Amino acid sequence: MSIETDTREVKAMTSLKDIAQVCGVSVATVSKALNNHSDVSEARREQIKSKARELGYFPNQAARALKTRSTMDIGVLFADAHNSGLTHPYFSQVLEGLKIRTEERGYDLTFIGIKSKRNKMTFLEHCVYRNVDGVVVACVDFNQPEVLELVRSRLPVVTIDHVMDDCATISSNNVEGMTRLTQYVLSKGHRKVAYIHGRPSSTTNERMVGFFRAMEEKGIDPPEAYIREIPYLDDEAAYDMTLELLALEDRPTCIMYPDDYCCIGGINAIRDMGLSVPEDVSVTGYDGVPIARVVSPKITTYQQNMLEIGQTAADKVIELIERPRTAIKNNTVIGGTLFEGGSVGTIK
Amino acid sequence: MSIETDTREVKAMTSLKDIAQVCGVSVATVSKALNNHSDVSEARREQIKSKARELGYFPNQAARALKTRSTMDIGVLFADAHNSGLTHPYFSQVLEGLKIRTEERGYDLTFIGIKSKRNKMTFLEHCVYRNVDGVVVACVDFNQPEVLELVRSRLPVVTIDHVMDDCATISSNNVEGMTRLTQYVLSKGHRKVAYIHGRPSSTTNERMVGFFRAMEEKGIDPPEAYIREIPYLDDEAAYDMTLELLALEDRPTCIMYPDDYCCIGGINAIRDMGLSVPEDVSVTGYDGVPIARVVSPKITTYQQNMLEIGQTAADKVIELIERPRTAIKNNTVIGGTLFEGGSVGTIK
DNA sequence: TTGAGTTACGAAAACGATTTCGGACGTGAA
């Protein structure tokens, strides 16, 4: 425990002026040399660049931003509906992908948070205030007026998993993913398949489409009682709902859950009833989070490629930033892979 | 799929000049009014403030930063040794805490990443370049020269879980936590307690101290074969190590793991040997991540208060920023709570 | 009336970078 003494080295910012001084040229020339403008001789450019390196020069972002309106900074907006914050098992990986790719390409990442108390600004105002070059939006309530304002602004915006007009989107292939997962279950001989889906959203809708598509292919029309709804990531709700399903007269042989966490909750319910997975009841998850491979049996799930979703979102927003006229605002779908764990048994 | 047409509304930044214009005063007066300087009349101040609100004015951070050297931006440096990136179950919650508190206090959070290829700068250079007001450092290799350079700089730095000279630290109470967890195990009658700890680090060392302290209190000296080491978060290593421990002549009745993930790996090994938890073998985790409460039986673990660690780190770095002379650089320890799951049985 | 002391405001410099424009100089052709 010691009082701050402030005797330590100051890492002084070396400016263009410093370089100009030692090179005996003007600031303008230094700037042009470092930015590879054509009206500076090759010899000068080399001299200046080597001096700059030597002095440990890095452009002051604040000054540059003031003049050029470019900050090399990308905002990330994330407000979870599940109260899990950044620990959101899906989003944290998307964020990691974003971080990796933006860093690779020389951009930084800044959170555009929920407005603070003192100076409450909207998301867009926050972006303008911070001069971010673009924004990636995920997990928010896309009907919120503030989000609409942001998406409709001139700012380059990329959304994750939610298609909006005139705005680029990176999304997981929910239809195909759920189709393939269901097809896998059916290929194991299951015919009495229950599906507990998440709360309504574009993601949920797509997965429903995938589920029913696969079922229809086999000519199966599941009874209404087999289709249920719970919140995402709510293992307790999954537990209760599982008990309900297993109490049915004609009990399903396989239960499909909205995500891997819910699936674990379901497994607990099944075991607490004295049944076992997958011998008595089969289950599937969704997402393919790390924990799905750790529990026993490993959960059969559709593994979304969240890292790639994040990376692609970064590429997309940077493309919109750097080539505003040519960049196309479309929907990029990222494929995943079926992970065959041990939670789905065979029905003879 | 449509070509960007750029017909959308521009959210024009309203500047001090705009306000000055409509109020018929100078820019200087507007600035002073908004910053509550004393040399502007009350009437003027009100007029200017209301106009500013009306026009949706927010100060341009870039311009302000250029002049004042304050960006209201805090850097967060995080490089995981476990390759789990932001999905790191521990860190993602710390980050969430950081995010919540910094937002509350009007600061933003920017990642200070690993240097990118094109312009490779050190962490400190990155901070200087970005003009962050302070940095929070977590999970990095604290022996790295770059990290040392950063910590020793004049920049306000707060580290998480690693005490360094002349630098504020927020850490979990590892000694007490492990002591209490071990005491709990012993109180259940266990005497043959194995401890699989993580790779050496200050955190690991503290927990070892806690473990042996509790054991000594009971006069127990565990055999060397009971003390093992694996990487953190490596459930497969935990699986293998558990098999080894259970193959011992004199098998332990309880195995303590370095974290909850490893504990789950251990549970799998125990079950695969035809034994059950906690009837045949008891287990404990560490951290208290959400999944510990989802698996069955729930894992008895020491729940670190990671959200609060993050929030406290934010408070600390902001204190160092706003009161550089008076702020004290010390080590703040955040307590956790014992979570009594069902993974530890009673030995009669 | 005079002088000192407030009060309320504006002019201007500064932060560090980019960019426009113009000028000095050298080269080659007529």
Add this chain to the structure above:
DNA sequence: TTCACGTCCGAAATCGTTTTCGTAACTCAA
């Protein structure tokens, strides 16, 4: 020699904000 042209560089404006300093106007006591 002269003129047109290209090459290389610098002066100065600019981005939006903060801050110092100067000053006009007003108050009040002597």
